[in-house]
Amino acid sequence: MQTLTLPAPAKLNLMLHITGRRADGYHELQTLFQFLDHGDELSFSLRADGEIRLHTELPGVDHDSNLIVRAARLLQRESGCPLGADIRLLKRLPMGGGIGGGSSDAATTLLGLDYLWNLHLGEECLAELGLSLGADVPVFVRGRAAFAEGVGERLQPVDLPEPWFLVIAPQVSVSTAEIFADPELTRNTSAITVRSLLAGGGHNDCQPVVEKRYPEVRNALSLLNKFVPARMTGTGACVFGSFPNEGEADKVRRQLPDTLPSFVARGRNVSMLHRCLEKLAQEVSA
Numbered sequence: 001m002q003t004l005t006l007p008a009p010a011k012l013n014l015m016l017h018i019t020g021r022r023a024d025g026y027h028e029l030q031t032l033f034q035f036l037d038h039g040d041e042l043s044f045s046l047r048a049d050g051e052i053r054l055h056t057e058l059p060g061v062d063h064d065s066n067l068i069v070r071a072a073r074l075l076q077r078e079s080g081c082p083l084g085a086d087i088r089l090l091k092r093l094p095m096g097g098g099i100g101g102g103s104s105d106a107a108t109t110l111l112g113l114d115y116l117w118n119l120h121l122g123e124e125c126l127a128e129l130g131l132s133l134g135a136d137v138p139v140f141v142r143g144r145a146a147f148a149e150g151v152g153e154r155l156q157p158v159d160l161p162e163p164w165f166l167v168i169a170p171q172v173s174v175s176t177a178e179i180f181a182d183p184e185l186t187r188n189t190s191a192i193t194v195r196s197l198l199a200g201g202g203h204n205d206c207q208p209v210v211e212k213r214y215p216e217v218r219n220a221l222s223l224l225n226k227f228v229p230a231r232m233t234g235t236g237a238c239v240f241g242s243f244p245n246e247g248e249a250d251k252v253r254r255q256l257p258d259t260l261p262s263f264v265a266r267g268r269n270v271s272m273l274h275r276c277l278e279k280l281a282q283e284v285s286a
């Protein structure tokens with residue numbers, strides 16, 4: 001039986017400005033997404049009976065609400081495909097950490113099953129399906145580092161430096177809804193152009209609110225700030241700092257307490273998922 005194994009990389013929000021609030025309550029953002037060469041891994045095998053079975057359990061997430069299963073069923077419904085899949089997940093990314101593990105798993109499922117089921121729906125259609133699963137899914141479907149606006153769905157690809165990052169994952173899961181509901185959240189940062197952003201600057205409007213509510217995040221930021229300027233990604237809890245090479249990032253990592261989970265990974269403008277799919281396409285056409 002054919003098995004397809006694909007990566008589901010993490011992302012960082014290098015900055016995140018909140019520029020307003022829509023009538024439906026969702027917040028308008030400006031954010032810069034870059035991928036990391038570190039993430040989850042998914043394996044897909046064909047099933048002829050149309051069943052979608054995820055064989056890996058995640059704490060606190062039941063089978064049918066897992067974004068992987070929801071993405072697979074959505075793709076099945078929209079394409080009318082009679083095939084199913086057995087899916088296995090190697091979970092490396094902390095959940096609720098602001099590094100997009102769930103959204104990336106969903107995007108890898110959409111692209112992986114589109115390939116395995118021979119659907120050829122195209123990136124446009126898959127990104128649109130992805131948006132209905134979560135605001136961060138489209139950027140993972142597109143696979144290019146991007147400046148995002150709206151709720152994260154209006155994407156403009158950008159070429160960024162690709163430094164090494166030290167990412168610290170404080171042992172707390174931050175609820176995105178809770179942060180966006182906080183009355184103290186800054187919601188009126190002036191919109192900036194991508195050009196002025198790339199010239200330097202940017203911050204994360206969610207950071208002060210998360211720091212106030214979660215001492216674990218505040219402590220991780222002040223610890224990392226002793227070595228490099230540290231920032232939070234998304235609505236937290238992960239925090240990161242950048243380094244010119246892997247060695248320097250590792251050196252700081254070794255000085256962190258053993259109890260604090262962390263990893264070193266490289267920033268990437270093209271996602272590992274897309275590199276992998278391009279390689280597959282080349283092998284098939286060779």
Ligand SMILES: C[C@@](CO)(OP(=O)(O)O)[C@H](O)COP(=O)(O)OP(=O)(O)OC[C@H]1O[C@@H](n2ccc(N)nc2=O)[C@H](O)[C@@H]1O
Nearest residue numbers: 013025026027098134135136151152176177180234235236
């Ligand atoms: C803000 C980001 C940046 O990457 O945070 P992270 O999830 O990565 O930390 C994401 O866009 C998060 O998008 P997504 O992951 O789809 O958000 P959800 O968990 O569905 O959002 C939960 C709740 O937060 C609020 N919410 C979310 C996104 C947004 N732009 N405005 C909002 O007001 C809404 O009340 C929503 O019901």
Ligand SMILES: Nc1ncnc2c1ncn2[C@@H]1O[C@H](COP(=O)(O)OP(=O)(O)O)[C@@H](O)[C@H]1O
Nearest residue numbers: 066067068095096097098099100101102103105
């Ligand atoms: N495959 C999945 N991986 C991670 N989380 C998932 C998955 N499916 C559903 N979820 C739910 O989505 C929430 C947010 O997940 P995640 O993407 O890891 O965090 P964030 O959006 O903060 O980066 C989790 O807390 C979990 O309840």
